[in-house]
Amino acid sequence: MAQLSDDCFAFGGPMMSVDEAVGLITTRVNAIADLETVALVDADGRVLARDIAAPLPLPPFTNSAVDGYAVRNADLPQAEERAFPLDGRIQAGGLAQTAIKPGHTARIFTGAPMPPGAETVFMQEDVRIDDGGKIVLPSGLKPGANVRPAGEDISEGHIALRAGQRLRPQHVALAAAFGLTQLDMIRRIRVAVFSTGDELASPGEPRAPSQLFDSNRFMLMAMLRRLGCEVSDLGILRDERTSLANGLKQVAGGHDLILTTGGVSTGEEDHVKAAVESIGSLVLWRMAIKPGRPVAMGIIEGTPLIGLPGNPVASFVTFVHVVRPTVLALAGSLPEPLLPIPVRAAFTYKKKISRREYVRASLRRGEDGTLEVIKFPREGAGLLSSLVETDGLVELGEDITRVEPGSSVGFLSYADLV
Numbered sequence: 001m002a003q004l005s006d007d008c009f010a011f012g013g014p015m016m017s018v019d020e021a022v023g024l025i026t027t028r029v030n031a032i033a034d035l036e037t038v039a040l041v042d043a044d045g046r047v048l049a050r051d052i053a054a055p056l057p058l059p060p061f062t063n064s065a066v067d068g069y070a071v072r073n074a075d076l077p078q079a080e081e082r083a084f085p086l087d088g089r090i091q092a093g094g095l096a097q098t099a100i101k102p103g104h105t106a107r108i109f110t111g112a113p114m115p116p117g118a119e120t121v122f123m124q125e126d127v128r129i130d131d132g133g134k135i136v137l138p139s140g141l142k143p144g145a146n147v148r149p150a151g152e153d154i155s156e157g158h159i160a161l162r163a164g165q166r167l168r169p170q171h172v173a174l175a176a177a178f179g180l181t182q183l184d185m186i187r188r189i190r191v192a193v194f195s196t197g198d199e200l201a202s203p204g205e206p207r208a209p210s211q212l213f214d215s216n217r218f219m220l221m222a223m224l225r226r227l228g229c230e231v232s233d234l235g236i237l238r239d240e241r242t243s244l245a246n247g248l249k250q251v252a253g254g255h256d257l258i259l260t261t262g263g264v265s266t267g268e269e270d271h272v273k274a275a276v277e278s279i280g281s282l283v284l285w286r287m288a289i290k291p292g293r294p295v296a297m298g299i300i301e302g303t304p305l306i307g308l309p310g311n312p313v314a315s316f317v318t319f320v321h322v323v324r325p326t327v328l329a330l331a332g333s334l335p336e337p338l339l340p341i342p343v344r345a346a347f348t349y350k351k352k353i354s355r356r357e358y359v360r361a362s363l364r365r366g367e368d369g370t371l372e373v374i375k376f377p378r379e380g381a382g383l384l385s386s387l388v389e390t391d392g393l394v395e396l397g398e399d400i401t402r403v404e405p406g407s408s409v410g411f412l413s414y415a416d417l418v
């Protein structure tokens with residue numbers, strides 16, 4: 001597949017840091033090239049295919065920022081207040097037909113275009129009306145106050161939205177402010193998702209006493225959808241090499257990425273590795289990350305495959321660090337690096353040097369009102385409750401060996417991960 005440099009998934013070194021892994025992915029996975037036109041109402045979360053230059057300035061015309069009274073700068077009261085006769089009234093959506101007369105003021109409302117000649121607006125709260133019905137304006141207002149000049153937000157021709165931007169509601173708002181009704185987007189990437197394991201039953205199917213319901217597949221599909229992917233749910237593959245190989249081979253052509261969970265450790269019942277090797281190529285990425293385990297990276301008939309570990313928390317964390325950047329790169333999105341926010345730790349923790357750890361944790365207000373983060377009391381990589389009952393992950397870098405209450409740690413909210 002043209003989306004991959006030859007060596008992208010071939011790194012088989014001893015131990016890879018998270019940054020090396022993300023670097024490999026973001027520099028060597030290329031975006032799919034297929035574009036489609038998308039209606040503005042459906043554009044949220046999609047990746048923009050081309051830069052958009054502002055077709056008009058924003059705001060498009062100079063207008064009042066407040067409800068009040070407009071005057072010419074030459075008429076601004078200098079040393080003391082001054083009474084002005086009223087000349088005209090301009091509402092939002094209206095247009096003054098004539099220039100404001102020297103020595104006069106015009107009633108104006110928020111968003112209304114400035115009458116020709118008027119350059120400054122007095123807020124109505126700062127103004128009084130005298131017995132003769134004249135408008136008394138105070139001295140001391142700066143020329144140009146309370147006016148929004150045309151183009152002060154964005155000038156015409158400015159590249160306001162960049163190719164590769166994954167649109168959020170505010171980007172959709174900007175496209176709408178330009179009057180656009182449809183946008184050229186990169187098509188959604190198609191991802192096939194499998195679980196593997198004889199111990200798994202699909203929700204809705206009978207569960208044997210030695211089985212558990214498959215939860216990872218639903219978690220991964222939900223995360224992929226949040227990243228804008230089109231997802232094919234391919235169910236559970238049994239722990240058997242030939243059926244695994246057949247299942248994987250069938251979907252290779254029609255998808256941009258295959259994602260599996262389970263069966264990639266190095267035990268003799270981990271059959272994904274052997275299955276992929278029989279129909280394509282596979283390497284295990286040993287990342288210095290906890291929770292993590294090896295992540296399998298493969299290629300089957302040109303389609304990349306990522307095999308995540310089966311333990312739900314390991315699956316979640318490796319998704320964030322391997323699948324997320326791969327999906328963003330394939331989808332043509334600019335990289336969206338995860339930037340942990342420094343928060344005060346309210347826990348003690350010891351860790352090994354030279355590997356990165358992600359600790360499930362919750363935010364709370366400390367006694368002094370400062371935000372602090374508390375670690376989930378248990379650590380097992382199989383505990384779904386640890387993901388459900390926390391707010392995010394504390395990132396402990398390779399160099400850190402212990403955390404004490406009061407130290408500053410980096411916190412990633414679940415909301416920022418997908």
Ligand code: AMP
Nearest residue numbers: 195214215216217262263264309310311
């Ligand atoms: P594995 O990576 O296949 O060795 O699985 C590691 C652990 O994760 C085992 O306890 C599995 O039962 C569990 N596991 C594997 N796949 C899933 C899944 N799809 N949903 C929930 N748990 C799983």
Ligand code: MG
Nearest residue numbers: 196197262263
């Ligand atoms: Mg298994």
